[in-house]
Amino acid sequence: MFRYILRRFAASILTLWASTxxxxxxxxxxxxxxxxxxxxxHLSHETLLxxxxxxxxxxxxxxxxxxxxxxLLHGSLGINLEGQVIRSGIASALQITLRMVVxxxxxxxxxxxxxxxxxxxxxxxxxxRSFSFINFVLLATPTFVIGLVLKxxxxxxxxxxxxxxxxxVNGSQSPTLTGSFWHRLPDYAIHMLMPTLTLTLVSYSxxxxxxxxxxxxxxxxxxxxxxxxxxxxxxxxxxxHILRNAxxxxxxxxxxxxxxxxxxxxxTESVYSxxxxxxWFISAVGATDVYAMVAYLLITALFIIVFNLLTDVAxxxxxxxxxxx
Amino acid sequence: xxxxxxxxxxxxxxxxxxxxxxWPIKVFLVALVAWRVLIGAKKRRKAKREVDIVQVLGQWGQxxxxxxxxxxxxxxxxxxxxxxxxxxxxxxxxxxxYMTLTGDYLVPPSWHHLFGTTQVxxxxxxxxxxxxxxxxxxxxxxxxxxxxxxxxMGAIAGYFGGKVDAVIMQIINLFLIVPGLSILIVLSNxxxxxxxxxxxxxxxxxxxxxxxxxxLVRAExxxxxxxxxxxxxxxxxxxxxxxxARHMLPNTMGPIVVNGTLxxxxxxxLEATLSFLGLGIQPPEVSLGALLQSGQDFAQNxxxxxxxxxxxxxxxxxxxxxxxxxxxxxxxxxxxRAK
Numbered sequence: 001m002f003r004y005i006l007r008r009f010a011a012s013i014l015t016l017w018a019s020t021x022x023x024x025x026x027x028x029x030x031x032x033x034x035x036x037x038x039x040x041x042h043l044s045h046e047t048l049l050x051x052x053x054x055x056x057x058x059x060x061x062x063x064x065x066x067x068x069x070x071x072l073l074h075g076s077l078g079i080n081l082e083g084q085v086i087r088s089g090i091a092s093a094l095q096i097t098l099r100m101v102v103x104x105x106x107x108x109x110x111x112x113x114x115x116x117x118x119x120x121x122x123x124x125x126x127x128x129r130s131f132s133f134i135n136f137v138l139l140a141t142p143t144f145v146i147g148l149v150l151k152x153x154x155x156x157x158x159x160x161x162x163x164x165x166x167x168x169v170n171g172s173q174s175p176t177l178t179g180s181f182w183h184r185l186p187d188y189a190i191h192m193l194m195p196t197l198t199l200t201l202v203s204y205s206x207x208x209x210x211x212x213x214x215x216x217x218x219x220x221x222x223x224x225x226x227x228x229x230x231x232x233x234x235x236x237x238x239x240x241h242i243l244r245n246a247x248x249x250x251x252x253x254x255x256x257x258x259x260x261x262x263x264x265x266x267x268t269e270s271v272y273s274x275x276x277x278x279x280w281f282i283s284a285v286g287a288t289d290v291y292a293m294v295a296y297l298l299i300t301a302l303f304i305i306v307f308n309l310l311t312d313v314a315x316x317x318x319x320x321x322x323x324x325x
Numbered sequence: 326x327x328x329x330x331x332x333x334x335x336x337x338x339x340x341x342x343x344x345x346x347x348w349p350i351k352v353f354l355v356a357l358v359a360w361r362v363l364i365g366a367k368k369r370r371k372a373k374r375e376v377d378i379v380q381v382l383g384q385w386g387q388x389x390x391x392x393x394x395x396x397x398x399x400x401x402x403x404x405x406x407x408x409x410x411x412x413x414x415x416x417x418x419x420x421x422x423y424m425t426l427t428g429d430y431l432v433p434p435s436w437h438h439l440f441g442t443t444q445v446x447x448x449x450x451x452x453x454x455x456x457x458x459x460x461x462x463x464x465x466x467x468x469x470x471x472x473x474x475x476x477x478m479g480a481i482a483g484y485f486g487g488k489v490d491a492v493i494m495q496i497i498n499l500f501l502i503v504p505g506l507s508i509l510i511v512l513s514n515x516x517x518x519x520x521x522x523x524x525x526x527x528x529x530x531x532x533x534x535x536x537x538x539x540x541l542v543r544a545e546x547x548x549x550x551x552x553x554x555x556x557x558x559x560x561x562x563x564x565x566x567x568x569x570a571r572h573m574l575p576n577t578m579g580p581i582v583v584n585g586t587l588x589x590x591x592x593x594x595l596e597a598t599l600s601f602l603g604l605g606i607q608p609p610e611v612s613l614g615a616l617l618q619s620g621q622d623f624a625q626n627x628x629x630x631x632x633x634x635x636x637x638x639x640x641x642x643x644x645x646x647x648x649x650x651x652x653x654x655x656x657x658x659x660x661x662r663a664k
Contacts, residue, residue, distance in 0.1 A: 015498050023503055031514045140642035142594045144601040145617065145635050152624045152631075256501070263506040267598060282602065285510050293511060301502040 008312050012305040023297045024068065028061045031288040033081060055081075055290075068291070077298075078291035080284070086295045090280060094299065096172050097276035099188065101265050104196045108204035109254060115204075116211025116250075117243065123216065131208065138205035143264045147198040147271035155194050169194055172274045195272045202264050203257065210253045215246040248318050255311035262300050391655040398651020401644035408457060408641055415454035422451030423611055431627045441629040443619065449629065453637055456613040459606065460593045460641070463527040467592035468585045470531025475538025476581060480569055482539065483546025490543070497536045505533040506595070513604035522606050526599070530592050538584055545577040579656030586649030590642045597638060613638045 034051060037043055051057075056064045071078055077086040115135075119128040138146065155167040168174070168191045177187055218224065219242055227241045228234075266278030273279075277296060284292035392398055415422065426446045427438070434441040440449035482493040509516075512529060519525045549555060550573075558572050593613070599605030600614030601621075608615070613634050620630035 012502075015495065015502060018495075019499050019503050022499065026508065027511055030511050136643060136646055137639065140590070140594075140639050140646060141635075142597045142601070142614070142617075142638070144598060145638070148621055148624065148631070149635075152621075156625070259501070259504040263504050263598075266506065266510075267601070270602060281507065281510065285513065285604075288514065297503060297507055297511075300504060300507065304502045304504075 004316065005309065005312060009309060012309065016301055016305055019301050020069070020072075020294070020298060021065065023301075024065045024294055025061055027290050027293045027297070028064065030285075030290075030293075033057070033288045033290055035288060054079075054083075068294070072298075077295040080292045081287055081289045086292055090277070090292075090295050090299065093275065093277050093280040096274060097265055097269065097278065099172070099192060100196050100199060100268065100274070100276070101261060103192065104199035104203060105254075105258075105261055107196070107200045108207065111200065112204045112207035112211050113243075113247075113250070116208045117215055117238075117246075119208070119212045120215035120219065121238070128212075131212075135205040135209050138201055139209075143198070143202045143267040144271055146201055147195075147268055150194055150198055151271060167194055170273050172276065195268050195274065198271070199261065199264055199268050202268075203261050206257070207250060207253055211246065211250050214249040215242060218242045218246040221245065244318055248315065251311055251314050251318065255308050258307045259300075259304055262303065388655040392651045395651040395654060397647045398655075401647025401651065404640060404644040405648060408637070408644070409461065412454040412457040412461075415451060416458055419451055422448055423455035424609060425451075431623065431630070433627070434629050434633075440633040441627070443630055444623060444627075449616075449633055452611050452616055453613065453634055456611045456616055456634070457637065457641065459523050459610060459612045460596060460614075463523050463530075463596050463612070464589035464592045466524065466527035467531045467534065468588045470528055471535045471538050471588050472581060472585055474532065475535035476542050476574070476577075478535065479539035479542025480546055480574065483543040484550065484565070484569055484573070486547070486550075493539070493543075497539060500533065500536045505530070506598070508533055509595075509599060510602070510604055513599070513602075516604070517607055523596075523610055523612065526596065526605065527592070530595060534588065534592070538581065538588075541580050541584055542577055545580060546573060549573050549576055579653075582656060583649055583653045586645055586652060590645040590649070593638070593642060593645075613641075 032038070033055060034048065034057065037048060037051060056067055059067075068078060075087070077090065080086050080089065115131050119131045122128050151169045155169045158167055159165055159169075172188070172191050173184070174187050174191075177184055224237060224241050227237045232241075262277075265276065266281060268274075269276045269278035270282065277299070280292065281296040283289075284296065425448070427442055427448055428446055429438065429442045430446050431444055432438055432442045438448050438450065440453060443449055443452070478493055478496075482490040509526075509529065516522055516526055516529070555568060555572055558568050563572070596605055596612055597614030597617060600612055601618045603618065606612040606615050616634040617631065617638070620634055624631035
């Protein structure tokens with residue numbers, strides 16, 4: 001199994017490298033980073049040339065890629081348009097976004113499995129139908145609408161009723177926040193509440209639908225009937241015989257959707273004005289900041305690859321056949 | 326009869342929405358639909374009397390029957406039709422309504438302004454109806470692009486296998502690790518300056534989103550490849566193109582069509598998301614997403630500006646989902662058993 005994972009990892013690294021080539025080329029073509037500076041009448045020609053040189057804009061795209069790639073091998077992501085080191089900037093943005101994404105993903109998986117199994121077991125009942133309805137409505141609503149509704153029609157009225165900001169909806173922390181990590185934690189947590197809820201609601205619905213139907217399918221299998229007729233307790237049959245099989249397709253969907261969660265994080269951050277990766281990316285695009293954009297795309301791709309590898313491990317645990325393939 | 330009528334109208338409507346917003350063409354098309362339906366009904370009634378005894382239902386006939394037995398799917402189809410017809414009617418009879426300044430600012434919904442007016446005095450009903458048309462056009466173009474590119478790539482990968490398959494799968498993996506939304510955001514600067522943003526947007530979304538269809542078709546082809554009827558066709562000397570087009574593709578139509586409806590819903594949602602970020606469809610073009618984007622600032626003091634576009638968007642997507650669900654159980658009864 002270890003070799004299997006290793007093989008997958010090597011293949012992913014190759015794909016990752018290919019993606020950097022394409023992404024770099026695409027981003028370079030997306031606009032002129034100095035477009036606004038060129039418009040500025042107070043800027044001397046020499047300064048402009050200096051900027052062009054610093055950003056390697058006088059070289060062709062393959063050469064620029066090579067310079068960037070060499071930097072990457074040394075662990076540098078380059079500098080952004082304002083001359084700041086991208087690595088430290090994106091690192092702090094990343095840890096803000098990860099707070100939300102990790103908690104929301106885990107929460108969404110748990111909710112999806114629990115509601116999906118409940119709906120499948122009580123198929124056709126009130127619970128099943130109301131879960132289905134909620135799932136479809138959530139699936140049919142854009143992320144930002146869910147976010148805005150939660151923010152404007154849930155959090156703000158509560159805040160108004162309470163007379164203070166019980167449910168903060170702007171930013172990932174209070175502006176004046178000091179002290180040790182444990183001291184800051186409650187503030188982080190309360191700021192995370194609404195955005196994480198939004199991202200969870202957006203992510204879990206399709207998984208729950210999937211969990212339900214794959215559970216129903218697994219319930220019909222012969223080995224389940226055998227387990228029942230052996231006289232195993234219903235709980236044991238449900239967990240060991242049905243759920244284990246039903247989880248396999250769900251794991252795939254979760255892995256494929258991870259890119260979607262990162263996309264959802266861009267939107268959620270924008271709704272709740274967080275300064276995470278989404279904000280980083282949107283402002284980089286707004287400023288046509290090539291290296292900042294590439295850095296975002298690279299890190300996203302890396303996360304997607306790691307997540308897919310984790311899924312492969314989960315697969316191998318759930319389905320022994322894969323281990324020996 | 327009703328089924329034929331419904332399916333016919335929706336096809337014509339979608340084509341009309343796709344071809345042009347120029348209203349005389351639409352009047353003509355609506356007249357054409359009415360005429361076809363009237364003539365067709367007479368012919369069919371005649372034909373039905375003749376074959377009543379031996380009722381022959383083909384593959385599609387059976388599928389239609391299954392679809393019609395699905396109440397939620399029929400409801401979705403009807404709602405979808407009503408929405409599309411209303412937006413077509415609005416754009417025919419009130420062609421520039423979405424751009425006309427009424428002089429009433431932020432007026433709540435009334436008989437005169439069904440959905441109220443916006444902060445610049447535009448009748449929201451007109452704007453929403455126009456936005457629906459734009460969104461549906463985006464959805465149709467996206468589906469056409471994803472289905473054609475995805476089917477071709479998937480068919481090639483699944484039929485030939487081996488190295489060709491490996492190369493195509495690698496390309497698909499590339500698309501998987503670079504999220505489509507990010508690429509769209511990167512390209513948004515170019516989009517904004519285009520003369521027909523919504524069309525360009527739709528084509529790009531389609532070119533970014535074909536991988537799912539390709540994987541679907543590939544998987545189906547891999548299992549069809551070794552089936553007896555394909556072997557038989559090959560033994561009879563049929564060429565590759567003929568085997569793919571006449572023997573294998575028809576057997577994958579079900580999943581492709583179902584996926585097409587989901588793609589439509591997804592592309593409308595994606596358009597709305599891009600517009601919310603200010604990167605999608607730009608004025609003077611409107612879309613539901615653009616309306617939501619401008620309406621969010623008034624969501625508390627003038628909730629109709631936000632809630633009407635949001636509600637219509639929800640109903641639109643939900644009805645597409647229900648239709649897709651109905652199609653799934655109609656076209657692929659085996660897989661839909663677990664519903």
